[in-house]
Amino acid sequence: MRVADAYPLITTSALAATRDFHVRHLGATVVFEASWFVMLQLPAEDGGRPFTVAYMTPEHPSTPPGPEAFDGKGMILTLQVASADKAHTALKAGGAPIVYGPADEPWGQRRFMTRDPAGVLIDVVEQTQPQAGFWERYGVKAD
Template sequence: MKISDRYPIVVTEHKVACRDFWQQHFGLDVLFDSDWFVLLGDEQQGSVVAFMSPDHPSAPPGPETFGGQGLCLEIEVEDARQALADFQASDGQVDYPLSDEPFGQRRFGLRDPSGLWVDVVEQIEPQQGYWDRYMQAV
């Protein structure tokens, strides 16, 4: 199988608010937009995320309207402090403060209008010995 693109589709009644949120706070471009579906991304990464209204007849079988649980979108950045400053400068509301985690991430978190949890992370050195208990002997 040759994959030509990949992106999650979040089924939500807040398609327009999600489109506007991702444009305003993350600078994503609208790659395709209609009254029932929007695909967002940029030239370097291609497609990133899509939002679809729950009542369109082309909806694939199975996707119920997203309820805000069980899905997390990770966005890796070079500098989480700067990403946070940029996000807040565009009036973004943070739900998890900037934190240095012992497992090796500096991150902050937020929810978009669909309820999707977004974890903005920078990879940093983990706390000495943190991963030892999780490693399997070979």
């Protein structure tokens, strides 16, 4: 199978608020929007490929019927950035809820988390050096 694109499609009753959150806090661009659906694209860093995410309402007219509204459990959307601290400062200043961190994790990330109005936990990470020996205990060989 050759795939042109792949993106999560999350069902929410808070469509407009979720769109506004992604545009305001994450710099997303609205690619397509209808009364029951919005497709957003997050900008890429340093020539990378942009990330697409879409949301729809539970009352959408597509066939077959889709899932019920997302309940905020079982999904983390991870966004890797060059500077977690810079992203944290910008999101906090813009009023985004910070639900975790920022923290330096032993596996080699500096990260924090926010949650969008649809309930999606957004994990903003910067890759760092892991603590010495951290990955070896999980069967990963050191470089």
